[in-house]
Amino acid sequence: MSVPSTTxxxxxxxxxxxxxxxLLPQVTKPIQYVGGELGAVVKDWDAATVRWAxxxxxxxxxGLPNQGVQILYEVLNELPDVLAERTYAVWPDLxxxxxxxxxxxxxxxxxxxxxxxxxxxxxxxxxxxxTNLLTAIDLAGVPLLAAxxxxxxxxxxAGGHAAFNPEPIADxxxxxxxxxxxxxxxxxxxxxxxxxxxxxxGGRDELLLRLARTESVYVPxxxxxxxxxxxxxxxxxxxxxxxxxxxxxxxxMDLDAWPYPKKPLVPLAETVHERxxxxxxxxxxxxxxxxxxGMITRPVRERSITTVGQMVQQGLEFSGFHEVGxxxxxxxxxxxxxxxxxxxAEQYQGTNVSLSLPSTRVDAFNIDLAQELSRNGRRTxxxxxxxxxxxxxxxxxxxxxxxxxxxxxxxxxxTNGWRQVKLYFMCGLPTETDEDVLExxxxxxxxxxxxRAATGSKDIRCTVSIGGFVPxxxxxxxxxxxxxxxxxxxxxKLLKQAINADRSLGRAIGYRxxxxxxxxxxxxxxxxxxxxxxxxxxxxxxxxxFDGWSEHFSYQRWxxxxxxxxxxxxxxxxxxxxxxxxxxxxxxxxHLDSGLDKDWLWQDWQDSLSExxxxxxxxxxxxxxxxxxxxDTEIQIGxxxxxxxxxxxxxxxxxxxxxxx
Amino acid sequence: MRRAxxxxxxxxxxxPHPKISYASAAPTGVASEAEYLExxxxxxxxxxxxxxxxxxxxSPGLDVLxxxxxxGGGLADRIEASHWRIELPEVDxxxxxxxxxxxxxxxxVMVERMTKQGRRTFDARGAVITIDVSGPxxxxxxxxxxxxxxxxxxxxxxxxxxxxxxxxxGLRVVAGLEPPVAPKVIRLAQGTLTAQGAIVDPLDAxxxxxxxxxx
Ligand code: B12
Ligand code: SF4
Numbered sequence: 103m104s105v106p107s108t109t110x111x112x113x114x115x116x117x118x119x120x121x122x123x124x125l126l127p128q129v130t131k132p133i134q135y136v137g138g139e140l141g142a143v144v145k146d147w148d149a150a151t152v153r154w155a156x157x158x159x160x161x162x163x164x165g166l167p168n169q170g171v172q173i174l175y176e177v178l179n180e181l182p183d184v185l186a187e188r189t190y191a192v193w194p195d196l197x198x199x200x201x202x203x204x205x206x207x208x209x210x211x212x213x214x215x216x217x218x219x220x221x222x223x224x225x226x227x228x229x230x231x232x233t234n235l236l237t238a239i240d241l242a243g244v245p246l247l248a249a250x251x252x253x254x255x256x257x258x259x260a261g262g263h264a265a266f267n268p269e270p271i272a273d274x275x276x277x278x279x280x281x282x283x284x285x286x287x288x289x290x291x292x293x294x295x296x297x298x299x300x301x302x303x304g305g306r307d308e309l310l311l312r313l314a315r316t317e318s319v320y321v322p323x324x325x326x327x328x329x330x331x332x333x334x335x336x337x338x339x340x341x342x343x344x345x346x347x348x349x350x351x352x353x354x355m356d357l358d359a360w361p362y363p364k365k366p367l368v369p370l371a372e373t374v375h376e377r378x379x380x381x382x383x384x385x386x387x388x389x390x391x392x393x394x395x396g397m398i399t400r401p402v403r404e405r406s407i408t409t410v411g412q413m414v415q416q417g418l419e420f421s422g423f424h425e426v427g428x429x430x431x432x433x434x435x436x437x438x439x440x441x442x443x444x445x446x447a448e449q450y451q452g453t454n455v456s457l458s459l460p461s462t463r464v465d466a467f468n469i470d471l472a473q474e475l476s477r478n479g480r481r482t483x484x485x486x487x488x489x490x491x492x493x494x495x496x497x498x499x500x501x502x503x504x505x506x507x508x509x510x511x512x513x514x515x516x517t518n519g520w521r522q523v524k525l526y527f528m529c530g531l532p533t534e535t536d537e538d539v540l541e542x543x544x545x546x547x548x549x550x551x552x553x554r555a556a557t558g559s560k561d562i563r564c565t566v567s568i569g570g571f572v573p574x575x576x577x578x579x580x581x582x583x584x585x586x587x588x589x590x591x592x593x594x595k596l597l598k599q600a601i602n603a604d605r606s607l608g609r610a611i612g613y614r615x616x617x618x619x620x621x622x623x624x625x626x627x628x629x630x631x632x633x634x635x636x637x638x639x640x641x642x643x644x645x646x647x648f649d650g651w652s653e654h655f656s657y658q659r660w661x662x663x664x665x666x667x668x669x670x671x672x673x674x675x676x677x678x679x680x681x682x683x684x685x686x687x688x689x690x691x692x693h694l695d696s697g698l699d700k701d702w703l704w705q706d707w708q709d710s711l712s713e714x715x716x717x718x719x720x721x722x723x724x725x726x727x728x729x730x731x732x733x734d735t736e737i738q739i740g741x742x743x744x745x746x747x748x749x750x751x752x753x754x755x756x757x758x759x760x761x762x763x
Numbered sequence: 764m765r766r767a768x769x770x771x772x773x774x775x776x777x778x779p780h781p782k783i784s785y786a787s788a789a790p791t792g793v794a795s796e797a798e799y800l801e802x803x804x805x806x807x808x809x810x811x812x813x814x815x816x817x818x819x820x821x822s823p824g825l826d827v828l829x830x831x832x833x834x835g836g837g838l839a840d841r842i843e844a845s846h847w848r849i850e851l852p853e854v855d856x857x858x859x860x861x862x863x864x865x866x867x868x869x870x871x872v873m874v875e876r877m878t879k880q881g882r883r884t885f886d887a888r889g890a891v892i893t894i895d896v897s898g899p900x901x902x903x904x905x906x907x908x909x910x911x912x913x914x915x916x917x918x919x920x921x922x923x924x925x926x927x928x929x930x931x932x933g934l935r936v937v938a939g940l941e942p943p944v945a946p947k948v949i950r951l952a953q954g955t956l957t958a959q960g961a962i963v964d965p966l967d968a969x970x971x972x973x974x975x976x977x978x
Contacts, residue, residue, distance in 0.1 A: 127792045127945045138822050140766075370822065422766035422820070454773065755812050756768040758819035 114147060118205050119213040125199045133371040134162035135196065137210035140368035140421065143179045143186070144212045150185035151298060152291045154178055155209055155219040155256065157189045157238060159231035160650060162210070165190040166367060167375040169429065170225045170262055173362040174283050184291055187211040187219075191234040192241070194647055200241060207241035216242040220294055222256040223287070224275070226264035229627035230650035232271055235260075236642040239274065246639070248276045248323060253305045259290065259319075266351070266398050267575040267691040270630040270638060272322035277313055280320065280694055281351030281398070282384070284360050289316060311342065320349040320694060327632055327690075333673040335631060335688040350695045351398065353735050357384065357405040361413050368421045377425035377458070378417040382410055382442070386431035387727075387737075389716045390489070391500045391706060392528065394574035394628075395431055398696045400729040402720055403738040407438045407445070411746040414446060424455050433459040434471060435720075437740035443474035445746035460485075472518040484515050485567075487526040491542035497713040498533050500706075505545060509552050512564070516553040522563045525549070529593055530571040530585040530621065533711065539593045542566060543600035550610045565612035566601065568594060570621025574628050576696040578706035580689060583682035584625045590618030619657040623649070625679040626664070631690035634678065636667045697735075699728030764802070766820035769813065772803040786838045786965075787845065787953060790926055795950040797846075799965060801838045831969040841965035842920050844892060845953040847927045849914040852944045859912040860896045862938035867894060872933040876926075883923060887933035890925040892917040892960050917960065920953075 113119050126132035147153070156175055158165030165171065171188060178186035187209035192200065200206070206215040216222055216238065224235055239246055244255045260268050260278040268278035279286045290313060297309050304311070314321040324345045328336040340347060354360055366378055383404040386396040405413075414426055426446065428436075436442065446457055457475050472484075488508050490496040496503065508525075515523050527542050546566050553562040570590060573579045594615050602608035626634060640663035648654035664675040683689065685704055692700070702725075706716060719725055720739060730736055764771050764781065773779035782803030789795040810830040818827040851859060866872060872888040895915045918925050927948045934940040954965040964970075 124945050132792055138824065140822060418765075420766075422764070424765060454779065754768055755808060755816040756766070756820070757812060757816050 114144070114212040114214060116147065116215060116218055117213040118208045118215060121203060121205045122200075122208065122213060125196065125203060125205065128199060129196045130193065131163075131371060134190070135192070135210060136370070137213070139166070139370060141363075141365045142188075142211050142367060143175070145179070145185040147185065147212075147214070149183070151183045152185075152221070152294050153219045154184070154186040154221045154223055154287070154291075155189055155214075155216045156186055157191075157216075157222065157224045157235075159191050159224055159226065159234040159238065161193065161648070162190040162369075162371060163373045164650075166369050166371075166373045167377075167379070168225060168227070169363070169379055169381065170227070170283060172367055173360075174223065174225075174261075174287050175367075176362050176365060177284055177360075178287055178291065181288075181291070183295070187214060189216055189238065191231075191238065191648065197237060197241065197647075206243050207238050217244055217254075217256065219256045220298075221290065222258045224258065224260050224262075226260055226262040228650060229264045229270070229624055230655075231264075232627060232638050233642045233646040233649055235271065235274060236639065237647060247273055249273070251276070251306065253302065255306075257294075257306070257309065257313075261286070263395060263398065264628070266394070266694060266696055267628065267630075268320065268322065268694075269632050269690040270627055270634040272632045273635040273639075276310060276321065276323075278320045278322070279318070279352065280349065280696065282354035283352070284354045284362070286318065286352045290319065311344070314342075314345050314349075317346040317348075318350050318352055321345070322632075325693065329671075331672075333671065333677060335690060337688060338690075338693045348693050348695045351697060351733070353403075353697075353733050354384070355403060355735060355738065357381070357403055357738075358409045361405075361409055364413070364416060364420070366417055366421050366423070368423070375427070376423060377427045378414065378421055378423040379427040379429045380410055380413050380417065381405065381429045382433060382436050382439075383430045383739075386435070387719045388432060388435070388502075389500050389706075389718060391498070391578040391710050392489070392531065392571060392574070393431075394577050397577050397698055399431070400697065400727065401735050401737045404436055404740055406740060406742050406744065407442050407746060408742070408744050410442060411445065411449075415449075418455065424453075426455065426457050428457065428459050438742065440471065440474075441745060443471055447474045449746065472515055472520075476519060484520055484522075485524040485526055486511065488545070489526065489528050490531060490538065491527060491540070491545060492538040494713060495531055495534055495538040497715055498710050499528075499531055500710065500716055502715055505548070508545065509548055512549050513552050513556045516557050516562050521561060522565070523549075524565045524567055526567050526569065528571045529568050529597075529615070530590045530618065532571075532579060532582045534585070534593075536593055536596060539597050540600050542568075543597055543603070546601060546611050547604060547607045550607050560610075563610050563612065565614060568597070568613075568615040570616050570618055570624075572621050572624045572628055575689065575691045576698055576703075578703050578710055580629065580703065581683040581685070581687075581707055584622060584679045585618070586680060587618030587622050590621070594618075620649075620652070620655055622675070622679050623655075623657065623660045626660070626675060629690070630678055633668065633671045633673065637663045640667050695732065697727075697729035697732040699726070699732070702727050764817075764820075767813075767816035769802070769817065770805040770808065772805045784838070787842045787920060787924070789950050790928070793927065793948045793950065797950055797952045797954075799838055799842070799953070801833065807832075829966060831966045834969045836968070838965060841955050841968070842953055843956040844917055844919050844962055846951045846962050847914075847916040847918065848949050848951055849916060849927055849931070850947040850949075851912045851914065851942045852947075853910060854912040854940070854942050855910055856896055856912040859914065859934075859940065862934045862940040863894055863896055863914070865938045866891075866930075866934055869937055872937055874929050874932040874936060876923075876929060876932070878923060885923055885925075885929075887925050887929040890919040890921045891930060892919055892956070894930070917962065919956070 156171050158168045158171050175186050178184050189209045208215060245251050257276045260275045261283050265278045266280050293312050310321045313319040314324050324340055324342045325338050326341045327338050330336045383402055385399040385402040387402055390396055488503055489501045490499050512523050529539055546564060549564050573582045598613055601611050601613055641659055644659055646659055668674050771781045773781055785800045810832055814827050814830040869888055871886045873884055874887045875884050897913045897915050952962045955963045
């Protein structure tokens, strides 16, 4: 029996709200736990046959805007007999109180215990959410190890980019989905619905088996990993009949048929992004060799200009947002980006609606685009990512942009009124030397000099932002060794000195960087195998939480856990990170099929070492990366030649239907 | 505002801001039945239609009760005092009454709170106009078996503002009152203060004008 509460919303029968409410005044930012956002859906529990709890394993402020979760949430809730609710990582202050008062991990929509759901889907954009996954499972009252779970526990499904190598969390999740989720969640839902309708024959094991047989849901427990005496993997093989040798990624084709999110969530609390984001395409074939996202989301599938226009109109009207983000891996590459930006800018002229492109390639940017983006007066930040400091290293990573291009583009931005641009680079790339990194300073100096000359003003700045390179599965760099943190930190120090060597220029250049240490741990997690699960667990037991936050991340905790746990397996932290792999080594994710042909990846790795550049298959012939034939997909790009449909401007107050005046 | 299609006026300048100002907003985690805000518009709109549109655009539980045309003078100047009700579950009303008596008898009760400017010490007694222990509420929000003391509080708007939690700190300072469960605070009214200590709806002044206009 639940206690009556002062909340104005109806309290669901299994809600933990009455117990939770009295804890909220004692924690920071309690509003993140109350739900009630515009766009949130609360359905009748008993009327649903399949129930999903969806999680972004980070704080609400980061997790709420996540597109992946919002899309799946909406797709699932559109089905009449399906219910989907959301949960996020709770901060340690609330975690402590929840443990003390026996309040389980809950959803924000109707505050129901996560353990009550049939499925618990967790979206991993980054590996740094793994410890938060363990917190959530444990707080939910679900056994940490998949092997210990019973029919009373939800099936835990991992998705998102990090799920392309779920081996480090293989002990903790029941299943993983590679690739696009729209159709995958529907297929999983259908399997669960049918199994429940039949009276749950065979229990949890049978359900997992049915999922595995689809060949697109990976169920780790049905695969055995054998190791060689030296610690490398000998082979990964199914241990059950009917379970496929390889599990394939999902690709949602025809994005116009999936125009989500239609009803974006509008938070009451502050979050990292408050904007209506539309993916204008998926996939990227630029072929940057470090970029896992580009490799695993092939081929390119554009959303048409007309669908984008319609989504923007409806999304803004529904949400009241005044910023539109045109998302993709390289937004300026859309075949109709010019018309799209000018059309949208025109439609929203004088309305304070602003446009932003999160990822702008240096070479595709041009004056028109810059002007369209600034048309409504507000200039959102501009970031360019040359990634490598020297021409040579840019050939290694296949980031085909010349220094002249970069300077020309940035000067264009300055002459169009931008006072500040951000340049993004990586440190620790394969074959990198101190000199490659020091060229970043020279480039930044030239940018400022050219900018000053072009604008006649000293009031221009650039920020150089450096991230650590992390080799990722399913990329040509999956075999590469990582550089040691000391080497990275030394290079970053040299770079700082070089930037400030000229005082006048140095003052106009901001410098932001990540230390080498967190990258090394990301490297452990991204290319780890099942043995790394024990490290994650140890770190979590020792208090590891929110590893994506520098104020919570502890390098020492990870090193200590690795030192305690890994020697028993005959390996260590270096073995996973700074060791270069050989061509024939069985990689932990070889049985997970991203469509990329391993031979092609190896060839691209060799091409990288010989500084050979690979073109883009959108504009040059197919170079046989393997994806399209393996996945039965094709490039879907425009131009469609269509224009944005003219909008009838909506003026005046929007009254609810039947409003009394 | 945007969802309701309100023609909000914007400030001039490089980053224009919508002209919306809140008068003495309730602190986080505190319920309220009486919040006020002022909005500058680009063009006149019908107040009743504006109320309906805003109310429809907001989440359930955030209700817009009334909209009037400002007849001059800032809203902030009309917020002189605030009426709070504090429910203290598991506190014996007699104990609370004794604590209140000690508090009232004092000339000054210094309390501490973290503000944006850092830790500050200030008097929580001076601003308190009335502080009464009342009987059980008409609609108790906790199960009747649990004893519950209720505090009715009228506090003058001062700087730094004295909030309900400051008065509770004051009760702890003077009488060692430590509520075992987090108190539930709700603002019932705020507005101008009459000589008798009653709170008058700050929109009343504008409402008179609106009546003449034939609303
Ligand atoms: C917007 C964005 C951000 C935003 C917002 C993040 C957020 N709350 O969502 C901010 C700025 C905060 C951000 C931060 C970071 N980001 Co970011 N970000 C993006 C960006 C541009 C778009 C992401 C997006 O919305 N994609 C669209 C959605 C629909 O795709 P999706 O989430 O993958 O979901 C689909 C599938 O994966 C699947 N799916 C997802 N979850 C689940 C769950 C289940 C159960 C199932 C079945 C399926 C499923 O279904 C979805 C629909 O098909 C991408 C680039 C890109 N275009 O993808 C980079 C990107 C994801 N970010 C990246 C990185 C590195 C980061 C940071 C780590 C950067 C840093 N060093 O701080 C942080 C991490 C933040 C965090 N703690 O999570 C990388 C990931 C690298 C990788 N995996 O190789 C990307 C790919 C950019 C890149 N090219 O490097 N990011
Ligand atoms: S298979 Fe060919 S066309 Fe398809 S993504 Fe790979 S290179 Fe491009």
